[in-house]
Amino acid sequence: MASLTAPPPQAGTKRPRSSAQEHQVSAPAPDFGADSDDDVEDVARGKGGGEGGMPSSMIVQFATLEGENKGPQIDIPLGSTVLQMEELMNQLLENKDKVPYTFYVNDAEVMETLEQTVSELAVSTEAVLRVSYQPLAVFRVRPVTRCTSTMPGHTEAVLHVNYSPDGTMLASGGGDMTVRFWDVQTSLPRFTCRGHRHHVLCTAWAPNGKRFASADRKGEIRLWDPSKGVQQGQPLSAHKQWVTSLAWEPLHRNSAGERLASSSKDALIKIWNTRTGRCEVTLSGHADSVEKIIWGGEGLLYSASRDRTIKVWNVEGEGRKLGILVRTLVGHGHRVNTLALSCEAALRTGPFGKEECALKALSKFTPEEAQAVALERYNLARGGEPERLVSGSDDFTLFLWNPADGKKPLARLTGHQQPVNHLAFSPDGRRFASASFDKKVKVWDGRTGTFLATLNGHVSAVYQVAWSADSRLLVSASKDSTVKLWEMVALKRAKATLPGHADEVYALDWSPDGSAVASGSKDRTIKIWAH
Incomplete structure (x- = not known):
């Protein structure tokens, strides 16, 4: 059963319930078609009825996340759904084109009806209710529904x-022991790159797309030119044991895009200058295997280890300033398997937003232009808030952190019944999903850690999850040989099950423009899924 333990709540609120009732997620209330002015007026006038002694309507003041009031105070029914409040906001803001919104009360997202959120938070119905709103991406990613290509080769x-x-x-x-590059348009192989002497355990694209790094069980890292399919320079004899994770420096921190971090079972982290092949610094401090690293957007690197800790490192500066341990985050009772960062989608795609993916080739960016756009996209993703980190462990728990500002977690999240092995923030940072060996995917609020839903459907361990570019859809890959598609509006049942693989599905990724999902399997094939 999923529950949440957080720091003491503010006055006038209470902790989310941890009973079974807390985790019953029903389908959203039907939209009663507020497409005309009259229908929206009905919503605003307070038609409808409350339950359990609550009033049927409430005075609401809409405001931006920055705190700026928008429009007059309005009397609306507590039974209003998110879709109905969207209609009302579009009317109030006089939007020519309909814009989707997310709504919050005391930082808790309104998932279904306003009444449900008010009841769960025990908010007074006698005072004016402040409802914050946030516009969502206007473009919509279409659900992937069928396999369009099966790509053999491995x-x-x-x-x-x-x-x-x-x-x-x-x-x-x-x-x-190979790395392969594929043409997205034709689903045909472009290059097969050989050189590794053992299984390729981790891979990573440089955020400018000009380099690709891969590492193997022998502890070697190889760099590839994806436009030619050739190895760049000599292999980096990085570690004495196998490499567990790779992370490139974000492009907005360095336009050259040359620095790469690697972690290993040998408990070390190394920062490489890939142009010279030289190790700039070795970060030692973990007492056991480092399982995952993420290079953040503020000059910090985050590492998760089997020693049950997460460490925060300064990876900018020169001399003794480079590689300083900033702090150690403690709380997990077993090894920490995975990390996810709230701005990770923006860091991964660098200067390439949806429009850039569609309209600009990589060659059209100068390094300075790419860095400027990457910084703009990072700041937009951060939204004026510090980046947040979530960790998952063999102790079945997750912790939500503000890693740049202290050692105390924002929340401790429980509910999984087996180890948590993968985490992913939605591109808008509002939610994150956790995948576990307990056959379940759980969805949590990305700002508070509040439990939102358990996604049931897989019949074996879930290995990975991936979000669509518009943050409305989620896919999961499982040992049960299937990929499942989930819609965040419903937050309950799988929108589609995508069968086709003949064995366990280990790998999963959603294209940056949202057009396709790629899955890789123990059956030695890659499948492309599209609408």
């Missing part, structure tokens, strides 16, 4: 699939 299990930052190429790595 002779052993496919362990990784990664779309390039601009979405024009797909890279894969696997147990056959």
Whole structure:
């Protein structure tokens, strides 16, 4: 049963309930078609009735997340759904084109009806209710519904699939010791890159798309030119044991895009200058294998280890300032398997937003232009707030952190019954999803850690999850050989089950423009799923 333990709530609120009732997620209330002015007026006038002794309507003041009031105070029914409040906001703001919105009360997202949220938070119905709103991406990603391509080639299990930052190429790595590059438009192989002497365990695109890094069980890192399919320079003899994770420096921090971090089972993290092949600094401090690293957008690197800790490192500056341990985050009772960062989608795609993916080739960006656009996109994703980090562990728990501002977690999240092995923030940072060996995917509020839903449907361990570019859809890959598609409006049942693989699905990625999902399997194939 999922529950949440958080710091003491503000006055006038209470903790989310941890009973079974807290986790019953019903389908959203039907939209009663507020498409005309009269219908919207009915919503605003307070038609409808409350339950359990609550009033039927309430005075509401809409405001931006920054606190700016929008429109007059309005008497609306507590039974109003999110869709009905969207209609009302579009009327109030006089939007020519309908814009989707998300609504919050005391930082808690309104998931179904206003009444449900008010009741759960025990908010007074006698005072004016302040409802914050946030516009969502106007473009909508269409649900993937069918397999459009099956791509054979690997002779052993496919362990990784990664779309390039601009979405024009797909890279894969696997147990056959090869890295392969695929043409996204034709689903045909472009290059097969050989050189690794053991399984390719981790891969990563540079955020400018000009380089691709892969690392293997022998501890070697190889750099590839994806436009030619050739190795760049000599392999980096990085670690004495296998490499567990790779992370490039974000493009908005350095336009050259040359620095790469690697972590290993040898408990070390190394920062490389990939142009010279030189290790700039070795970060030592963990007492056991480092399982995951993320290079953040503020000059910090985050590492998760089997020693049950997360460490925050300063990876900018020169001399002794480079590689300083900033703080250690403690709380997990077992090894920490995975991390996710709230701005990770913007960091991964660098200067390439949806429009850039569609309209600009990589060659049209100068390094300075790319860095400026990447910084703009990062700041937009951050939204004036510090980046948030979530960690998942073998102790079945998750912790939500503000890693740049203290050692105390924002929330401790429980509910999984087996180890948590993968996490992913939605591109808008409002939610994150956790995948576990307990066959479940759970969805949480990205700002508070509040539990939102358990997604049931897989019949075996869930290995990975991936979000659509508009944050409305989620896919999950499982040991049960299926990929499942979930719609965040429903937050309950799978919108579609995508069968086709003949064995466990290890790898999953959604293209930056939202047009396709790639999955890699133990059956040695890659499948492309589209609408």
